[in-house]
Amino acid sequence: MKAAYLGPQGSFSEEAAHRYFSEVNHEWLPCDSIVDVLEAVGEGAADKGIVPIENSIEGTINMTADGLLTYNLFVEAELIFPVSLHLLTKEHASLQDIREVWSIVPALAQCRELIRTNKLKTRQFDSTSSAAQAVMNQERHDVAAIASHAAAKLFGLHIAKSGIQDNENNHTRFIVVSKENNVQHQERTKTMLLISPTEDYSGVLSSILNVFTALSINLTWIESRPTKKQLGTYHFFIEAQKGMHDDRMKKAVSILQAFGHEVSVLGSYHTTKL
């Protein structure tokens, strides 16, 4: 089994992948970007991929949500991973010495307060670990990567300040994706749906939500994404706190279809706290 994740070594994705797949022998495929992970699974270069989809401070990682549809992927597990971000420098330095921070956009966004109050410039990288590697390979003393403790150790960087995210209690939700439609009807705790209204009318979203209210199904995530076909047209990712084996969930899907909406079940899965 080959599993793809966002590399290089030292990324949060790598830590999540190693912890989740720990019991079995796996072949790993570190990729250069989140989209490359999804593409590797979509095109069969890897059997499974681990990608971040939501962070408790910054919200949805849109390229993951959109990529699920581009590459026709299914979600087979959800992982909750605690994220602590650190300021990593090449030499011993303090926050006052730093003028510029490098990282992936979601990690920069999780440290908005520190960046704003210290008037730091930012540079975007494809992962926290590629930013840490770039800091190691340069000579400036006023730049720092925003990355993990594992990246600091791996690249021999100094931790100038730790726990710099806006909220100490910070978690990222990863999903494990594959090409296989694994929506079995075995007991699972959550389901992800994509609902595409075929018509636009006033109250279309509330009519969709009312179906879940009427069936007492709690929703854990809702995200509107543009269809990319015409300005102002959306489809909705909805995650419900019920597995697809549950009769109420099956009923919700058939009512939504009877309303004329297109409904795809993107996965039914359990949550693992890492």
Ligand SMILES: O=C(O)C(=O)C[C@]1(C(=O)O)C=C[C@@H](O)C=C1
């Ligand atoms: O860059 C990494 O280390 C990643 O695994 C990606 C990622 C993300 O994009 O959300 C994962 C967890 C943290 O939220 C920060 C970065």
